[in-house]
Amino acid sequence: MNIAQAKEEIKNTVRIYTRKNEDGSYKIAPVHQRPVLLIGPPGIGKTAIMEQVAKECEIGLVAYTITHHTRQSAVGLPLIKNEVFGGKEYAVTEYTMSEIIASVYQCIEKQGYKEGILFIDEINCVSETLAPTMLQFLQCKTFGTHKIPDGWVIVAAGNPPQYNKSVREFDIVTLDRVKWIEVKEDYSVWRNYALKNKVHPSIIAYLDLKTEQFYKIEATADGYAFVTARGWEDLSRILWMYEELELEITVEFLFEYLQHEEVARGFLGFYQLCKRMKEEYGLMQILEGTIGEEKLEKEILKLKETEFDARVAILTFLSDGIHQKIESYDKKEQKVRIQYQEAKTLLEQLENKKETDRFSELLDRKIEQEKHAFLVKKEQGLLTKEEKWEKEQQREWLEELKNAWKQSGTKSGTEQELIRACFNQKREVQKQEKEKMQEILERAFDFAGRAFGDGQESAMFVERLSMDERILKFIQKNGCSAYQKAGACIQAEEREEELQNEIQKLTNFLQK
Known part of the structure; x- marks a missing residue:
């Protein structure tokens, strides 16, 4: 499943595990609540969805990357306690509370959440000394001698063996005690996330054209060449700052985040194209209606003559401008x-x-x-x-x-x-704002229609707006005649193509 589906599955698990009977006891007793084991490629967003689930379910969250811990911090330190057995006193070894368990109780005390998620990342990459502790944690929900508080759902995450040489495979006994969720990369899901979180539009435009480069890991003579969802998002953050400070964007800089030379060089060329297109075309002026008709006509004629990648870049920046306005x-x-x-x-x-x-x-x-x-x-x-x-x-x-x-x-x-x-x-002021927003949409469709006509780019523009949850929500709530008209035309073209294919199939059959 993709990361969005995994998030919903974890939310459902939390909701089920925290449901109670009338007497206050959990409908599924904690002893029968299987920990969730989330396995997926690195940088796909496993940690991010934990934060989202905790916020949306209004519960606590304690997150640990277990590879950063020793056995002592996970289990606790030994201490000597005297016990009397059969009338004789003995020195007995006990353990202090695990740092991880203590963090759960601190969260309960500080934030007031009696229920929450204990998230342990990289659980299948622990050292040899810590591995038995992790198996005990998944099987018994304890660290050392201390139990996870009732009401706290355990979610653990790890990478498949092909992505990490340190991965340890779990035995059947452990796997039979967990809820296994395998996550795979999915650009369409990440794209919606990217739009909501202001990922640089040039990155979205590039990946729209080169979707196969969204997530890529290849073995090379020197190790691995790779790009991940995390890499694209981190690049976006630094890219905004580089632009603000007017720093040069080089392939060496891009390679710091996109550790695949072919992808880094490909994106650099496209980014430079986007930068030029953005400087040449007054897209915000077009949306706001402040550009003169004569200048607008020149922009449209110039756009008709430019290369396909440049037109895609313009469409992306145009839809991004609409997104910003609606936001x-x-x-x-x-x-x-x-x-x-x-x-x-x-x-x-x-x-x-x-x-x-x-x-x-x-x-x-x-x-x-x-x-x-x-x-x-x-x-x-x-x-x-x-x-x-x-x-x-x-x-x-x-x-x-x-x-x-x-x-x-x-x-x-x-x-x-x-x-x-x-x-x-x-x-009344907000009503006027809504009317202005509708006018902006109409201008955008007018510009796209005049520049691209019935070409592929017009269909791509409608598709981009439809994929943007914020834009689509506004249109569904407030209406947009140009969007509805464009959507109807695209559906008619698709149906006509289907009919032509059906006629051709029939013709081929009759000629046999």
Whole structure:
């Protein structure tokens, strides 16, 4: 299965293993909960999906790369304890708590999660001294003499033998006690991830053309030549910084991340082409409608004469520009949703407030409550980047209402009208933003249609927008006549091609 399917399977496993009976006991007793063993190529995103699963399931996460640990840190250190047996005292060896088990309890104490995932990476690459401990861990859910707390799901990950000389194969006894998930690379899944995480558009455009170079490992006389999903993503991060500092992009630099000379050289040539295309064409001006018709016509004529790879690069940057615009729109829409929820809560509170309560005091109390909740979560380390942004929007909206109330002269009995008027103003602005976004889409389709007509590139453009979850979600929710028309034309062409193939098959059959 691909990494997205593996993520869903792990989420389902977590949901099942943490389900409880009415008496609070787990429906599947911890002793019968098989650890998940995730086996897949390096750099495919195994660690990343653990973070996503923990966040989406709202549980804790403790992650370890076990090859970084000794037997002592995993099992604990020996200590001497006196015990009495048959009336005689003996010195008995015990062990301190494993560093890994201690980290689970620290997570429970610090973050308040009683349930979570203990993720052990590179489990099949441990040293000879640690190997028996890992088998005990998978079979008995213990490190040394200490057990994993109930409610914590064990997920272990490793690489297939062909990718790592240190891999140790598990015996049947161990494999019969785990839930085995084999993961394979899948560019289409990674592409969606790449769009969400702002992977450099030149990388996406290149891999759209050279999908076979997304994940490649070859044995050579000097070792291995390879590129991985992790390599492309890490290259993207540094590429943005190199561009910001206007540093030269060389094949030597690319080889630091793409350790396959043919791929590194191929991407360098395509990146330079993308850079030139981006400088020559005012794509953002085209989307925003600020380019003049005469200049636009020149851009279209020039594009018609350029090479295919260059046209693909332009399509990618055009769809990336749309993605950025919709991402900005979505953020504004999310802000309006937050304001709506706060307005709704305030209106409900106003219906129940006492005669002596003043609106300004109600707002002050709510602002202080939000500040306190923000600080508590921040101190506990539970505040995500997204939650921080949402809390800031809540406080900003409450402060805005407070200032609007002061400016209105604080007339009694107008609180509800003030809240509704302020929110309706925000909603009207967002409605205008939606119309602007629809116009941007229409301009993009107009440009692609005039430049490429019914050619392959137009179909690729529609396909790119359809593959982008953010863009597709906006279109499905708000509509786009140009997208629907283009999609219908492509479907008609595909059906016509199918009919021609069927006619040809029939003709061949009759001629026999």
